[in-house]
Amino acid sequence: MIYQSEQQARQGVKSHTHAHRGKFLERVIDIANTKYRNAGLADIRKIPTPVQIKHDTGREVIGRKEKAEWVDYAGVCNGRAVVFDAKETRGKNFPLKNLHDHQYELLKSWYQKGAISFLLVYFKELDKYYRLPFKPLCAAWEEAKNGGAKSIPIATFEAEACEVKSMDGYTLHYLLPYL
Structure with a gap:
């Protein structure tokens, strides 16, 4: 079953660990990406976190996560490269500290x-x-670097971003304007 919201997906779940933060959003995006691929509209893939293998016994692999240098997703839509990062936030603003420097620099x-x-x-x-385009993200990032607000309020998203919804059989139809 496809859930429209995290609340529906988590009914009955009493705790939510830090390790699983963002998994709901990733799952929703991955389902949409599969539908885009199957329809021949776009090919967007999750970029896995790099792992350095420390020991491989043949039956068991021991490793550690390396420092990530990419964003969450990359691909192509109608002949154009697509890169984006997916974030979850509580409250009515997006803290810029949730976006790492290397992620911002890659998007830029x-x-x-x-x-x-x-x-x-x-x-x-x-x-x-x-879906917040790079231009307003850049403006907020530069403002924060120059001593301004360290988060992007929901009002900015309402004015300069596009609300993305579930429609036409997509869990999250985030590529709609580019198709």
Whole structure:
């Protein structure tokens, strides 16, 4: 069954560990990406966290996560590169500390080269998803670097981002304007 919200998916679950933060959003995006691929509209893939293998016995692999240098997702849609990071937040703002420098720099670099570059943010308390284009993200990032607000308020998302919804059989139809 496909759930429309995290609240529906978590009914009956009493605790939510830090380790599983973002898993609901990733699952929803991965289902949408499979539908985009199957329809021949886009090919967007989750970028796995790199792991350094320390020991391999043949039956068991021991390793550690390396420092990630990428965003969550990358691919192609209608001949254009697509890169984005997916984030969940509580409350009515998106703390910029949730986006790492290397993620911002990658989004910026690809945007400057013509890629579709954005943040996909899930506001848990509001149960709303927004696709924030790189331009308003850049403006907020630069403002924060210069001593301004360290978060992006929901009002900015409502004014400059696009609310993304479940529609046409997609769990989250986030690529709609690019198709």
